[in-house]
Amino acid sequence: MATSLRRTxxxxxxxxxxxxxxxxxxxxxxxxxxxxxxxxxxxxxxMARQVAYAPLRSVLPVRLRDGYGRDRAPAALDAIVLExxxxxxxxxPGLGGRVHSLVxxxxxxxxxxxxxxxxxxxxxxxxxWFSGGIEWxxxxxxxxxxxxxxxxxxxxxxxxxxxxxAMVRLWExxxxxxxxxxxxxxxxxxxxFLYVGVRIRNPHHLPAPVYWWSNIAVPExxxxxxxxxxxxxxxxxYARTLSKVPVPEWDGADRTYPLRGxxxxxxxxxxxxxxxxxxxxxxxxxxGLVQTSTDLLRGRKLFVWGAGPGGRRWQEWLTxxxxxxxxxxxxxxxxxxxxxxxxxxxxxxxxxxxxxPLTADPAAVHGPDWAAARRETETRLEAALPRAAVDAAYAxxxxxxxxxxxxxxxxxxxxxxxxxxxxxxxxxxTPFDPDTLGEEQEPWRRLLxxxxxxxxxxxxxxxxGASVVAPAWRDLxxxxxxxxxxxxxxxxxxxxxxxxxxxxxxxxxxxxxxETPWALRCLAVADATSGHxxxxxxxxxRAVRLLLASAAAPExxxxxxxxxxxxxxxxxxxxxxxxxxxxxxxxxxxxxGVAVSLAAPxxxxxxxxxxxxxxxxxxxxxxxxxxxxxxDDARAVLDGLRPAIRAxxxxxxxxxxxxxxxxxxxxxxxxxxxxxxxxxxxxGDEALSDTWYAIxxxxxxxxEDPLTEEARARTHAxxxxxxxxxxxxxxx
Numbered sequence: 001m002a003t004s005l006r007r008t009x010x011x012x013x014x015x016x017x018x019x020x021x022x023x024x025x026x027x028x029x030x031x032x033x034x035x036x037x038x039x040x041x042x043x044x045x046x047m048a049r050q051v052a053y054a055p056l057r058s059v060l061p062v063r064l065r066d067g068y069g070r071d072r073a074p075a076a077l078d079a080i081v082l083e084x085x086x087x088x089x090x091x092x093p094g095l096g097g098r099v100h101s102l103v104x105x106x107x108x109x110x111x112x113x114x115x116x117x118x119x120x121x122x123x124x125x126x127x128x129w130f131s132g133g134i135e136w137x138x139x140x141x142x143x144x145x146x147x148x149x150x151x152x153x154x155x156x157x158x159x160x161x162x163x164x165x166a167m168v169r170l171w172e173x174x175x176x177x178x179x180x181x182x183x184x185x186x187x188x189x190x191x192x193f194l195y196v197g198v199r200i201r202n203p204h205h206l207p208a209p210v211y212w213w214s215n216i217a218v219p220e221x222x223x224x225x226x227x228x229x230x231x232x233x234x235x236x237x238y239a240r241t242l243s244k245v246p247v248p249e250w251d252g253a254d255r256t257y258p259l260r261g262x263x264x265x266x267x268x269x270x271x272x273x274x275x276x277x278x279x280x281x282x283x284x285x286x287x288g289l290v291q292t293s294t295d296l297l298r299g300r301k302l303f304v305w306g307a308g309p310g311g312r313r314w315q316e317w318l319t320x321x322x323x324x325x326x327x328x329x330x331x332x333x334x335x336x337x338x339x340x341x342x343x344x345x346x347x348x349x350x351x352x353x354x355x356x357p358l359t360a361d362p363a364a365v366h367g368p369d370w371a372a373a374r375r376e377t378e379t380r381l382e383a384a385l386p387r388a389a390v391d392a393a394y395a396x397x398x399x400x401x402x403x404x405x406x407x408x409x410x411x412x413x414x415x416x417x418x419x420x421x422x423x424x425x426x427x428x429x430t431p432f433d434p435d436t437l438g439e440e441q442e443p444w445r446r447l448l449x450x451x452x453x454x455x456x457x458x459x460x461x462x463x464x465g466a467s468v469v470a471p472a473w474r475d476l477x478x479x480x481x482x483x484x485x486x487x488x489x490x491x492x493x494x495x496x497x498x499x500x501x502x503x504x505x506x507x508x509x510x511x512x513x514x515e516t517p518w519a520l521r522c523l524a525v526a527d528a529t530s531g532h533x534x535x536x537x538x539x540x541x542r543a544v545r546l547l548l549a550s551a552a553a554p555e556x557x558x559x560x561x562x563x564x565x566x567x568x569x570x571x572x573x574x575x576x577x578x579x580x581x582x583x584x585x586x587x588x589x590x591x592x593g594v595a596v597s598l599a600a601p602x603x604x605x606x607x608x609x610x611x612x613x614x615x616x617x618x619x620x621x622x623x624x625x626x627x628x629x630x631x632d633d634a635r636a637v638l639d640g641l642r643p644a645i646r647a648x649x650x651x652x653x654x655x656x657x658x659x660x661x662x663x664x665x666x667x668x669x670x671x672x673x674x675x676x677x678x679x680x681x682x683x684g685d686e687a688l689s690d691t692w693y694a695i696x697x698x699x700x701x702x703x704e705d706p707l708t709e710e711a712r713a714r715t716h717a718x719x720x721x722x723x724x725x726x727x728x729x730x731x732x
Contacts, residue, residue: 001085002164003187014075014118017128017148018067019612022463024492025059026525032684033141033338035242050339054209060496061469062145062175065128066680068120080168080409086192093153093410096146097170099134104357111289113217113326115319122682131318136183137213139176141337152412154405159396164189171430173416177208178470182430193356193385197397201348203425209340213332220258220327223284227377228300230269234336237265238684238730248370258327262308264729268336269300276387279329280377286362290381294394296351299332310728352394402428414441422448440466447476455483460550462609464518469496484513517543537628540621544637547617551610615645622654631661652676657691665698688725
């Protein structure tokens with residue numbers, strides 16, 4: 001059978017991802033995969049160097065995605081199916097290009113863990129993520145910010161097109177590192193292996209840090225064993241320690257069986273130089289999935305949830321009752337996921353992966369001799385797909401990596417098109433067409449063409465607009481006319497660059513142009529970061545009041561729209577010293593007598609967007625007021641939010657924390673007893689358990705006096721954390 005490629009829809013019970021958080025992500029990442037300087041000093045020199053190389057300060061310019069809930073309803077998802085006699089591959093281009101399913105047709109076996117629902121949870125770098133399938137993690141340590149975002153997709157010529165081969169290309173502009181990438185899914189006719197060609201390009205003039213891990217969810221039960229060509233691994237637990245351990249036996253258990261540990265953990269296998277790169281997950285009968293690649297993709301990893309209550313609760317949280325569990329086998333550019341690798345200017349990383357079924361002798365796979373188990377697995381892999389065949393497939397794919405799309409199958413974001421317009425980059429094979437530009441990019445396109453960023457429209461504003469932070473855009477903002485919007489976005493870009501003092505000055509200028517919740521909130525983050533919690537709380541209180549008041553007030557009549565030619569001279573004054581040494585270069589032909597509006601088009605505030613902004617600002621204000629010992633004001637803010645927000649699980653937790661801070665531990669306990677779900681609970685977040693035990697300790701003492709260690713242990717034993725709130729990923 002020749003390979004077929006078709007578009008279809010897949011219907012799944014789905015909790016919508018919801019709106020993006022309008023507040024820029026100024027705060028440091030709470031990514032759990034970090035180690036301290038003491039641990040880093042114990043690592044091999046090359047690993048230590050890459051662990052310390054270019055860590056993210058925040059996820060700017062990407063926006064946080066925390067607007068999802070847990071109410072699921074059937075929804076039709078766009079899908080692409082690639083199929084031959086051996087395999088049927090289902091891809092979701094609108095959800096990060098996730099490979100949702102990989103079915104071995106002769107046996108009818110699903111090779112992946114296929115989640116029967118789409119339930120977002122707070123695991124991606126920017127929030128929303130869902131479990132299952134194969135995901136393509138790029139950017140920085142963690143699940144990609146594109147987990148729930150659309151990618152561009154197209155049909156492209158395949159190396160074996162003459163024999164009926166077909167290839168699906170996925171591509172996008174990754175904004176954390178400002179790099180374009182592509183994933184080519186190629187299923188040759190009659191092949192039992194899906195080939196995946198990946199390329200990351202650096203079109204800039206300076207080196208860029210790169211992170212890549214292909215993450216494969218596989219079914220697990222008590223007989224599942226994960227095998228890789230290694231006798232040692234780097235173990236990372238959620239106590240944030242990284243240490244080398246033996247494989248397979250460590251600390252009294254065979255850790256290659258995912259359910260033989262109590263807590264979630266990562267095992268990064270130390271694959272010897274020169275060894276073939278592969279990893280497999282095999283069941284009691286010796287069957288399952290194998291992944292292999294060309295040598296550039298050197299790392300292999302096993303992630304386990306463990307058999308403890310926290311890991312089991314997370315697995316339940318991510319799907320529906322009755323669904324089996326899963327583990328993750330992964331492949332990456334570095335030995336561990338704590339590392340980033342430099343990609344030189346004008347260069348690219350490219351490699352080829354292969355995914356397919358594997359059957360091995362179960363007696364050998366599950367026998368006590370680890371070397372024999374590995375040898376049996378690798379021998380069967382070599383018979384099914386020789387290492388030389390993978391290298392040959394890579395060589396065959398490389399000339400087609402530049403092939404232009406034949407048919408568009410899905411459309412991603414407009415950010416790549418904006419960067420192409422600004423930088424004039426030539427990226428054969430991955431066109432970022434101008435017709436993909438949208439509302440988010442339009443203000444920045446105007447800045448590029450006119451030298452002026454459109455200001456905010458008077459009246460209620462539910463969203464300050466998405467920011468861009470790359471140095472070239474920062475230069476344009478510094479030279480732009482001074483308006484509330486321009487100064488605000490300039491401050492965000494300066495903050496991202498580490499220039500905190502200049503960022504604060506820009507936000508102060510924004511406030512002088514117009515008092516907005518957005519600049520107030522940014523200054524509050526700056527205050528909190530510099531050790532001024534009282535001032536931060538006051539600013540956030542003012543920001544919330546301003547937002548609530550503006551949402552309740554009638555919209556003022558919009559002033560006349562200003563028109564300007566060229567770069568906007570005479571429309572608004574430049575900030576003192578702006579633009580000196582930073583030239584603005586409008587696109588050729590623009591500004592020669594062409595009128596361009598410098599004001600945003602008048603748009604009525606969207607009620608749903610106002611609710612999103614109210615929830616985001618309200619949450620930050622309540623936490624800031626609690627940190628400043630202003631529990632009564634925190635209660636007033638909470639009570640002033642609309643009922644739909646107060647009913648959310650996140651705000652039920654905040655109510656318990658406010659009540660505890662006000663001294664009413666009994667009422668705080670009642671909130672927990674009534675029950676709630678924090679939909680956006682973050683991976684590794686222990687707020688639920690911390691709050692619960694703070695409440696029961698207060699009830700035990702009747703005061704704020706600390707308990708002795710003996711009394712604390714007794715109180716915790718007498719009042720254990722209810723199972724519904726047990727999400728701890730490390731020993732208590």
